[in-house]
Amino acid sequence: MSHTPGSTTPGRGPSPVHDIIVIGGGIVGSAIARELAGHAVSVALVEARSDIGDGTSKANTAILHTGFDATPGTLESRLVARGYDLLSDYARETGIPVEHTGAILVAWNEEELAALPGLRDKAEANGYHHSRLIGADEVYAEVPALGEGVLGGLTVPDESIICTWTTNLALATDAHRRGTDILLDHAVTAVTVADDITTLHTRGGDVHGRWIVNAAGLGADRLDALFGYDRFTVTPRRGELFVFDKLARPLVDRIVLPVPTKRGKGVLVSPTVYGNVMLGPTSEDLTDRTATGTSEDGFAFLLGKGERLMPRLLEEEVTATYAGLRAAIDRSDYLIEADADQRYLLVGGIRSTGLTAGMAIAEHVGEMLTASGVVLKERDALPPPPAMPYIGEAGVRPYQDAARIAEDPAYGEIVCFCERVSAGEIRDACHAPLPARTLDGLRRRTRAMNGRCQGFFCGSAVQQLLNDHTDHDTEQGCARPCHEVTS
């Protein structure tokens, strides 16, 4: 294992050659790095941004899919189903918030009603056998707040909600503990493939590796082009969402899905693991890969849908709105291909199921690398999976935990009142192996400032704590911004 820090900091020793470099610190790249680092190879994770999980993986609908509605026989269908199991187990081990709420697909017109039996058959073909057709009465019995006009439904008892932020962070932290060099602020801009070493030219300096895995999400096609390919184009497909106040949570205790169409999964109403209710997403093809803003049209569209789906929901306050970009490509399956000559593997087109499938994609990538001649020998004595801070609502949070507060009063000092985040949790997030360095990073690790007041009460106090804790790092010799996290 190589534990040498990255080559890019002057005076830090010779530049190492990693056995495998994974580009992209989203769910998929982090899962791949973690998987590979479980073997006797040296791994680096190279990320353009200054934090892990700051791309598509931070802004999705956070559903842990069973894969019941995937196209049978595709790679996606197989990896989503497998990913569901892997991530469910991993969540239990690490403390990633998950709630197995179940879902109901709801038909609002005759056409949709007629489509339900076909969907059940599709689920069966995907190996999912728990779906059941139910009548309108039963739908209303399950979700009384639904708008008028429901004709029938299909249950999917195992669809679940999960915390996408903790998932990404757990995978990356785990990869880090297994020895992966995590290189933030390292946007790859050019590639030089030589005989047995590839050099990635990045904004943070050159990085060298024998094999390169491209898991760059929205940027995957552009990186692919740097390896001389012209095989696909990523279309950013924007999804906008509303997050309603926690006081709306009693209205929705499971995922309410529309009947899917060719355009995608449609607008859903779903509880979140933080105790809110979500409405969305839209689906809109764009060209700008940075267009993560929300729009008037998107809002109007969602409110129109919401009016029909659950009018009472719209009377509640909106806590947050956001948009994410799916990496849609011009074919109907994941595009995962290895190029043994260039020692290069592409993981492309991981559109709307990548949170669920990430760990299974990682497993699949390991198999493909092995098939391409990479020797992946399992290491024994791996560090245990990390215990992640619990930021869900269904379990016990630190502010509710008398024993924990008695041991460390900082967990009893609530700083963010709406989300009940304690000073202890903020401190921990600033000193974690992959620490929060920005307010947004802190939000994703603790929920601080994510609540209904959006900082009216706590914003400046939270900022102060973040400043204090990161200044503290500086004193310890890690000059700010200390983006480079090495093992």
Place this chain on the structure above:
Amino acid sequence: MTDSRTEQAPPLTLTPDVLVIGGGPAGLSAAAALAPRVAGDVLVLDREKEAGGIPRHSDHTGYGLRDLHRVLTGPAYARRLTETARRAGAVIRTNAMVTHWASGLAVDVTSPQGRFRVEPRAVVLATGARERPRTARRIPGDRPAGVYTTGQLQNAVHLHHQEVGKRAVIVGGELVSWSAALTLREAGCSVVAMVSQYKHTESYGAFNLGGKVVLGVPVVNRSRVVRVIGKPRVEGVEIEDVDTRRRQVLACDTVIFTGDWIPDNELVRTGDIALDPHTLGPVVDTALRTSRPGVFAAGNMLHPVDTADIAALDGRHVADQVVRWLATNSFPHSSAAVPLLAEKPLRWVSPSLLRPGDPAPPRGRLLLWTDEFMRVPRVTARQGGEVLSERRLAWPAAPGRVFRVPWSILRGISPHRGPVTLTVR
């Protein structure tokens, strides 16, 4: 949503006579008036590091006129109310947040000293109100740094001495919007514009004139913000003239969303206490009782939002009612209660329930909120379709601040003829 599924009784239980939740002007004034008059403890809990509520970080003058008959800065006022309550014998605990209703009147509390339960004989809810942030106003666009509410701005500038930007747009034309302008000036940030949906600039009364002259704040009326622009920091806001639909972008690096109040009503809603659909605070009668026997409410959670001295006087008023409750434990029958309704352009009225035999409301005033400016307003009260009384008032009804109406307008209402409707022309 009391989360009883995850709650276990904490080890320690306190049993004061009265629990006041919220140590702002309303809660502190209630506690100061109650402590000398009840046998047991009067316990005030506040989740902030210090008691005093919003005035703690509202570092400008204009506090205390109606309750203390003098004018103080917010922080001085907050300190004074805190001391008065302490000296009167109230127990004030800060850094102590009420997180759940347990059962009956009992609540669970988190503090650095540990988790504890409080089982009082009466509760006064005084948790105040806050401004709706940009997200709750459903304004699309980017999600840049540099977007604040007035509350966050004042906290940042006055309590934490943090920097804000150089050029700000203030969204809203309420009293508090001028408060934001003052704070920005102190922080060395100029105001590009104050954007307001209201028609008349004079609708904000004298402050507006003074504001324009003294602060040099350009006001853009009849306009709304339709988009926030910028990444990673604010670069501008797009605004629309609501009459012509014409749009333009105002360049700025800071946006302050002011006013547009909502009570901090979590404990109201999770406590199954009847909610007023217009104020979004609890329904109260003139004795400031909520629908839950033994639970009273005072301050901005009833009238989002009036000035601090009015909240304080609510606190004094509620004290008498709490004393009465402790002595008799009686809660009036609701059958004869008359609901008070506000009709357009009025948005809400507080209190909104009248019971025969109850006291006059605090200060003998009904508090209302208007969406239209009227220089010489005529207020009408109707019951069962008939005009009960009509009054012409000598002060304007202006959007963006509370409109006060003498309670005598309700003289002669009958307890049996259904709701009373108030309107203004």
